[in-house]
Amino acid sequence: MTKAFLKTLRDVFSLNVLLFVLPIGIGSAFVWFLPLWKFEDSLIQGISHLFTWIPFVGHFAEVDKHDSFWITLATGHILISITVSIATALFGKKVLRSIAQKRYAGFDHKGGTNPIKALYYARKANCVFLCWLGATFPLLFVPYLGTVLMVVLWFIQLARPTTYRVETLLDYDKKILKKYRWKGRLVVLFSALLNFIPIANFFTPLFAQIFYLHTVLGGEEGNKEPKPAVV
Secondary structure: HHHHHHHHHHHOOOOOHHHHHHHHHHHHHHHHHHHHOOOOOHHHHHHHHHHOOOOOOHHOOOOHHHHHHHHHHHHHHHHHHHHHHHHHHOOOOHHHHHHHHHHHHOOOOOOOOOOHHHHHHHHHHHHHHHHHHHHHHHHHHHOHHHHHHHHHHHHHHHHHHHHHHHHHHHHOOHHHHHHHHHHHHHHHHHHHHHHHOOHHOOOOOHHHHOOOOOHHHHHHHOOOOOOOOOO
């Protein structure tokens, strides 16, 4: 997986990927942060109410101006990540295929992603993510446990959209793809950590897909025996 990771880093900083990711990420930031700042008071009131759910300390918690800034920033960060993940599910197929064709000379897979199904999995994953985020909100403020919980939530958001996009692009047998499922989970888990970093979270969904693509293709294409030369 080390080779797959290094290839992923090179691809993520390529012009092709940057031109795809940055407009989506920056556009999402403008779309969300402008209304968030405008309706900040209403947002803080809602968050303050949720604080009352926190056992033992909820009724004593107060949100000052400093806290309001970070709460607004965190909310925007989550909304941007959701928007980027949906946009990547809809429009990221060409970027992923171009990377595969560039890195693997023998790439001839004809698999294609159904955009409606890709959108369905992305929206479903984000809905589950938001439901669990709301249900476990008080636990996010427990030291260490909150960080682990957030990683799990980001994993849920990324897992199915990532595996669907890559596995449908490749036309390998299901038995072959099954060999890489556990590695795919590790890829998604590692990629989920990027969501903690502002701006880096613009790249998270595509980073996970590229990483998983190299993990599968690097294993299968590398195991192929070279064809004998024609005399």
